[in-house]
Amino acid sequence: MLSLVYFAWVREAVGHDEERIERPAADVTIRALIAALAARGGGYAEAFAQPEKLRAALDQHFVPLDSPIGEAKELAIFPPVTGG
Amino acid sequence: MLSLVYFAWVREAVGHDEERIERPAADVTIRALIAALAARGGGYAEAFAQPEKLRAALDQHFVPLDSPIGEAKELAIFPPVTGG
Amino acid sequence: MSRVSIQAGDFDPAAELAALEASGGGGVASFTGIVRGDGGLIALELEHYPAMTTAQVERIVAEASERWPLLGVRVIHRFGRLEPGERIVFVGTASRHRTAALEACAFLMDWLKSQAPFWKKEYFADRTQWVEARAEDDAKADSWKR
């Protein structure tokens, strides 16, 4: 299983902040998973239709969307950060 | 009359912090006056022998040593500043 | 000595400065960020990624400590609901030399903006909106890359 966690407007569009999915093959990229999530339609389509607006972290480390998911336990998807 | 004021090791070498001298002609430069002060010998020679180690202010504004004294009322001569 | 706090509550910049002054350096630099009430803003809601935030900010602090000879670093970042005039963030640095303290403070703020997992939502009387990341902030953070 892979935990997906969402923040900010991604979380709001999806309607929840966490879910668990079947683990994809290790070489599946975050970008490919985002496309699969968008295909669910509804709030998911809204949240994931434009990957250029999204950023990701694997096991709490920022990574590019083209990174393979590998053996990570947690994938976070969110808009660019706006702290400080 | 022109007031001369001294700071830091210039003041210490000269032995006092202020004096009044006959006003030089307006086109005399600070550098020329420094040479004249050095020629007094003793602590003055020590203080003014190396103009490259000195800085100056005319009427409380920093100026280059080649500035003419003009109509200034006060000439300050001192080492490079070390505040902050 | 470096310390990171990610917290909902307010903090006291004076106490933080006093601790940094005691670290033995010749200079202490600080930055405090405060919520501006622009355009009728009622409140900001700061969301963050609890499992990641502290570790990520500590990585940013470690990066600063590697680049500058720092004797003390303090970072405090708040989350939750904040109203105009409230403090959001504090960065304080102590070093033997002013330039190290000031540059590290600027670096930490730039990296917090673009490398710490926080998101701001603005509340107005008639609407809400998520703050968008500014290309300018990314450029500032990138300017420190080496």
Next chain:
Amino acid sequence: MSRVSIQAGDFDPAAELAALEASGGGGVASFTGIVRGDGGLIALELEHYPAMTTAQVERIVAEASERWPLLGVRVIHRFGRLEPGERIVFVGTASRHRTAALEACAFLMDWLKSQAPFWKKEYFADRTQWVEARAEDDAKADSWKR
């Protein structure tokens, strides 16, 4: 709002920060310089040019205010005898944006170092010496020239 004090006595960075936080900006930056006890230093004696100092520091502050959109500037510079651990100088800036506050703070410190009429004498157990200006400090101040 800008204010300059050239004084013998100590100051309270906390009170200065609080005033700057109240100026309505989104960011407050500060730098506090402290006497280091390097090499067995017993005390520093700071001499200045009373007829010039305040006006000159106000010119430096005016230059900063022209370069950055500042809502508040506070400069305090002490003179007289100071022992290790004592504060020498405080620069605080408030602005809507962090970069303006931080850059103006660094600029003010660089210009105070090379453009304010102060001279430092170091007292050790067995000798005294006048601190020499560092070429590095001149270069820092020059780097802001435009």
